Amino acid sequence: MKVGIIGGGQLARMLALAGHPLGIETVVLDPAADACAGAVTQQLQGAYDDRDQLKALADAVDVVTYEFENVPEQAVQSLADLASVHPSPNALATGRDRLREKTLLSTTLGIPTAPFATVDSREELESATASIGLPAVLKTRTLGYDGKGQYVLRSTADIDTAWAELGGVPLILEGFVEFEREVSIIAARSRNGEIRCYPLTENVHISGILRFSHCRPGDPQQAAAEDYIGRLLESLDYVGVVALELFQAGDRLLANEMAPRVHNSGHWTIEGAETSQFENHLRAICGLPLGPTTPVGYSAMFNLIGDLPDTAAILAIPGAHLHAYGKAAREGRKVGHITVRAENTTELKRRMEKVRDTLST
Amino acid sequence: MKVGIIGGGQLARMLALAGHPLGIETVVLDPAADACAGAVTQQLQGAYDDRDQLKALADAVDVVTYEFENVPEQAVQSLADLASVHPSPNALATGRDRLREKTLLSTTLGIPTAPFATVDSREELESATASIGLPAVLKTRTLGYDGKGQYVLRSTADIDTAWAELGGVPLILEGFVEFEREVSIIAARSRNGEIRCYPLTENVHISGILRFSHCRPGDPQQAAAEDYIGRLLESLDYVGVVALELFQAGDRLLANEMAPRVHNSGHWTIEGAETSQFENHLRAICGLPLGPTTPVGYSAMFNLIGDLPDTAAILAIPGAHLHAYGKAAREGRKVGHITVRAENTTELKRRMEKVRDTLST
Structure with missing residues (x-):
């Protein structure tokens, strides 16, 4: 193949x-x-x-x-x-357009999301802020990533700046979600329709860039997340790995966005799951059986942004696995990640602290 | 680096x-x-x-x-x-010459081995068989691998054939060991002298070629094997990964041969240990800290000889990890391996059976 x-x-x-x-x-x-x-x-x-x-x-x-x-x-x-x-052009088109994506998730599939409205003119922005309420986030419908192409409106006084910043391309206004945590679920669907879900991952973004993911086997929200991602996969007749990012507000999960591909919040699966998201994506698109998504021990992942830390210091931490991407250092660039793994949560916490200490020096 | x-x-x-x-x-x-x-x-x-x-x-x-x-x-x-x-030319020269290797192991380091004698002439072969006894194995001192360059003498009548087969290059005669099992231990030694040992692996050879390795965490012979490989590493001031193959006869381990490199009986470490033998070899020779050699679950490895089995059938077995080497099929050639991993020994046995069934069809 x-x-x-x-x-x-x-x-x-x-x-x-x-x-x-x-x-x-x-x-x-x-x-x-x-x-x-x-x-x-x-x-x-x-x-x-x-x-x-x-x-x-x-x-x-x-x-x-x-x-x-x-x-x-x-x-x-x-x-x-x-x-x-694979995934199909339709799945890709859905993933790249926030309006199409939100419409599928919310209107078609009945998955809870923040309220949203299409914004193609300054007038529509005003009426959308009135109907959705503030704060709200104005986003480009396409080409946004790592927090780019977004503007948070906190009062109607922000409408001018937001429009000046982003107006002129198709936009979407989304209600601002006061969330307790951001999570994501990653799943694979094979050509014959089999679905396997990884455990939920808790994610921390800073300035729109993912910094840290913590795999949470046995999370109380696992069933809801699997239900949502299952509906999404079925509706798109999807083949491959998909990621669904969600906000938890109270005891509700609100779908934020999908990524029709392997995802940064699933990098921990290389060491932390029986089959990695990368292997399962290849298995799926090649028509091979999916592998188990069961966790192997307990894992968390740190993104390395800008430049790599001292290799020796990282490798001295038991259970720390370095992934350098072979990219030159540049501010704000993802140049690698570290997955830290342990046999129990107490030991994982200890090792996470060591990684944090090493990254901050 | x-x-x-x-x-x-x-x-x-x-x-x-x-x-x-x-x-x-x-x-x-x-x-x-x-x-x-x-x-x-x-x-x-x-x-x-x-x-x-x-x-x-x-x-x-x-x-x-x-x-x-x-x-x-x-x-x-x-x-x-x-x-x-790394490893040093001295370590390599020791590993490539069975006489030098056996002399170091037995005479210098006091590690039990089969009796052995150098054989450079037909006369020496006769005197060696007399002193060591039969059965015995005549081997070329260098360039032997996968059972090649060996001849088993069962009676003095075999001397002629053995000499005709192998005579003319430097040889060694070794006493034939009636062993209960073959095991190997793999260890890494860093530039600053730190040593980490993997759990013992039980190996099955057929026609001189390794077919199957079964990692045995907690094996009663672990301490003896670690003692022996430790002596070997220290004496050679070794840097990198080394493998030591041993026979168990009764409750004794007899060192058979060393390999001054990563070793086929350590392939299970890719999924089955916190740090693989390949990563630890690189860490060692690059002057980086060694990673933990602790097992992750329970593992066994099957060599794929000649050609690859049906990929889909292998990947359908939970915990089975395929490693294809990208080599063309050829009789007797190692073209890949499968590591099967499980969280407990009962499940591992079940999965091993499934792999065996698939390979035999």
């Missing part, structure tokens, strides 16, 4: 690394000559909408997948005409 | 795969254009004694290591003049 991946960043890199032992070859398409996945597998260099390279990719592989959802729509469509594509 | 590896087979491949997440780049040197490690990392193509390529390798990396011990002695020496080499 040979898998093409649109994008050659760290997600593609970890997919490729998961593919090698399975005998699944990978080819990534990325415009950068130094794409970090290119160091561990074959790479085609070209823009995501380079028709010649897309055709070369489709010709070279059995199935095509993505490491990110902001692939140009025409590229996806031209690929789908040439090759087997 | 950048590591050069002499040899581009499956051991180099798994070393390279362990290196990527640590930010350790690898370059392998192998004469084959399709060396299986070349699919996952950089490769220099050339013979193991190609001086130009050895120099290019030494120039490109910080430290050089090996995936097998039968590297031409001159190549090792010329490398050691150019680069930091």
